[in-house]
Amino acid sequence: MTIDTANRPSRKAAGERPDFLVSFEFFPPKTDAMEERFWESIGKLAPLHPRFVSVTYGAGGSTRERTLRMVKEVKAQTGIDAAAHLTCVGATRDEVDAVVRGYQAAGVSRIVALRGDPAEGIGQPFTPHPQGYQNAADLVAGLRRIGDFDISVAAYPEKHPQSPNWAADIDNLKRKLDAGATRAVTQMYFNNDDYFRLIDRARAAGITAPIVPGIQPIHSFKQISGFAARCGASIPAWLEERFMGLEEDPETHALVASAVAAEQVLELVDNGITEFHFYTLNRSNLVLALARLLGYRPDSRA
Numbered sequence: 001m002t003i004d005t006a007n008r009p010s011r012k013a014a015g016e017r018p019d020f021l022v023s024f025e026f027f028p029p030k031t032d033a034m035e036e037r038f039w040e041s042i043g044k045l046a047p048l049h050p051r052f053v054s055v056t057y058g059a060g061g062s063t064r065e066r067t068l069r070m071v072k073e074v075k076a077q078t079g080i081d082a083a084a085h086l087t088c089v090g091a092t093r094d095e096v097d098a099v100v101r102g103y104q105a106a107g108v109s110r111i112v113a114l115r116g117d118p119a120e121g122i123g124q125p126f127t128p129h130p131q132g133y134q135n136a137a138d139l140v141a142g143l144r145r146i147g148d149f150d151i152s153v154a155a156y157p158e159k160h161p162q163s164p165n166w167a168a169d170i171d172n173l174k175r176k177l178d179a180g181a182t183r184a185v186t187q188m189y190f191n192n193d194d195y196f197r198l199i200d201r202a203r204a205a206g207i208t209a210p211i212v213p214g215i216q217p218i219h220s221f222k223q224i225s226g227f228a229a230r231c232g233a234s235i236p237a238w239l240e241e242r243f244m245g246l247e248e249d250p251e252t253h254a255l256v257a258s259a260v261a262a263e264q265v266l267e268l269v270d271n272g273i274t275e276f277h278f279y280t281l282n283r284s285n286l287v288l289a290l291a292r293l294l295g296y297r298p299d300s301r302a
Contacts, residue, residue, distance in 0.1 A: 019274065020274050020275070020276065020294045020295065020296070021051050021274065021275045021276070022048065022050045022051065022275075022276050022277070022278065022291060022294065022296070023050050023051045023052045023053065023054065023083075023185075023212075023276075023277045023278070024045055024050050024053050024054070024277075024278050024280050024287060025053075025054045025055075025056065025214075025277065025278065025279050025280060026038060026041070026042070026053060026054070026055050026056070026070070026280055026282050027055065027056045027281070027282060028055055028056065028066035028067050028069075028070045029066075029070075029282065030066075034282070037282055037283070038070070038282050040284070041280060041282050041283055041284040042074060042077075042078065044284040044288060045280070045284050045287060045288065045291075046078040046080055047298035048288075048291050048296045048297075048298065049080070050080060051081070052080065052081040052082060052083045052110050052150075053074055053078075053080055053081070053082050053083070054082070054083040054084070054085060054110075054112050054152075055067050055070045055071050055074070055082065055083070055084060055085065056085045057084065057085035057086055057087055057114075057116075064099060067084055067085060068084065068099075068102060068103065068106060068108075070082075071083070071084045071103070071106070071108055072106050072107075072108070075107065075108070081109070081110055082108065082110065083108075083110035083111060083112050083150070083152065084103050084108050084110070084111055084112070085111075085112040085114060086099065086100065086103075086111050086112065086113055086114065086139070086143075087114045087115065087116025087117075087139075088115060088116060088128065088129070088132050088133035088134075088135075088136075088138070088139045089115070089116035089117065089126075089129075090129060090132075091129055091132055092129055092131040092132050093131060093132055093133055093142065094131070095132075096132065096133060096139070096142070097142065097146060100142075100143060100146050100147075101146065104146065104147050109147075109148070109149055109150060110149065110150040110151075110152070111143060111149050111150070111151055111152070112151075112152045112153075112185070113136055113139045113140050113143060113151050113152070113153055113176075113181065114136055114139075114153070114154055115135050115136040115139070126162065135172075136153055136154070136172075136176050137172070137175040137176045137178075137179045138179075140153060140176055140179040140180050140181050141179040141180060143180070144179065144180035150182050151180060151181045151182050152181065152182060152183050152184070152185050152212075153173075153176040153177065153181040153183075153184050153185070154184065154185060154186070154187060155173055155184035155185065155186045155187070155198060155202075155211050156169060156186065156187050156198070156232075157186050157187065157189040157191075157194035157195045157197070157198045158187075158189060158194050158232060158233060158234060159232075160172070160232070161231070161232035166201060170201050170202060170205045170207075171205070173202060173207065174202075174205055174206070174207050177207060177209045181209065182209070182210075183209055183210040183211070183212055184209060184210070184211045184212065185211075185212045185214050185277045186198070186211065186212065186213050186214040186277075187214055187231060187232075187233060188214050188215070188216035188224075188227070188228070188231075188233055188279055189213075189214075189233055189234075190216075190233070190234075190235065190236055190239050190260075190264065191234070191236055192264060192267050192268060192271075195213050195268070196271065198211065199211055210275055212275045212276065212277045213268055213273060213275075213276060213277070214277045214278075214279060215261065215264065215265060215276055215277065215278050215279065215290070216278075216279045217257060217261045217278070217279075217280075217283075217286035217287060217290065218243070218257040218260060218261070218286075219257065219281055219283050219286065220253075221240075221243035221246070221247075221253065221257075222247065223281075225240075239260065242256050242260060243256060243257075254285075254286075257286060258286060258289055261286055261289075261290055262289070262290065262293055265290050265293060265294070266293065269294070276290075276294070278290065278291075
């Protein structure tokens with residue numbers, strides 16, 4: 001497929017800093033030690049004034065209470081907008097709506113609406129609850145009936161593993177956005193051409209909403225490779241080669257990870273991309289470095 005740059009934002013003149021928007025994703029910590037790292041990372045990233053910080057939602061709603069608590073505390077302690085993840089797996093509409101109204105009552109106005117993975121695990125067929133929301137588009141429409149939320153949905157640069165073809169995948173993305181989502185955020189990926197092709201397909205289908213690249217810094221190549229295998233994201237051979245033999249060399253691993261992430265982000269910037277969503281895994285060091293590449297400094301606002 002020919003990559004169409006005509007539909008991308010133009011770069012500003014040489015020497016001018018574009019107005020970048022960033023958001024950060026965290027997961028709710030399970031232990032006291034993990035919570036300490038969570039807040040340490042939040043404390044380092046909050047002065048960058050991201051558009052929002054999102055907190056994930058465990059399979060089948062398993063972290064519902066912790067997600068709500070962390071979202072409320074992030075907003076209370078930092079003043080930054082926090083987005084709560086929400087899925088429709090294994091729950092009735094009434095149960096999901098009750099969670100949404102709980103978010104609403106807590107002052108949460110941003111939601112990341114996802115279908116969610118089957119309780120049996122990624123790769124298994126998804127069967128909606130008989131009295132539940134049938135898919136993410138249905139969930140977005142339900143959110144719109146309840147309140148005026150800022151809603152993010154998922155997009156897949158390499159196609160959702162359960163989509164039969166690209167036409168079906170793009171149609172599903174369009175239905176989510178047409179139902180009232182504000183933007184789409186991509187699953188992690190490591191080949192920018194996959195992202196550019198997704199943009200071309202989406203624009204050809206009449207999708208005009210922002211499709212924000214989801215960037216995953218590689219804190220641990222072994223861990224990220226495992227994530228990728230489970231969610232259908234590919235690891236390019238060149239990327240595997242860069243990290244080969246570095247399992248016992250954390251310093252070199254960190255340097256390579258910084259270079260890889262910088263290359264990916266700067267290539268996107270060179271192609272006019274000005275919005276980024278960073279998957280932090282509750283760590284701040286690589287994300288801070290990437291934010292600096294975009295011109296962010298503590299207490300500077302995008």
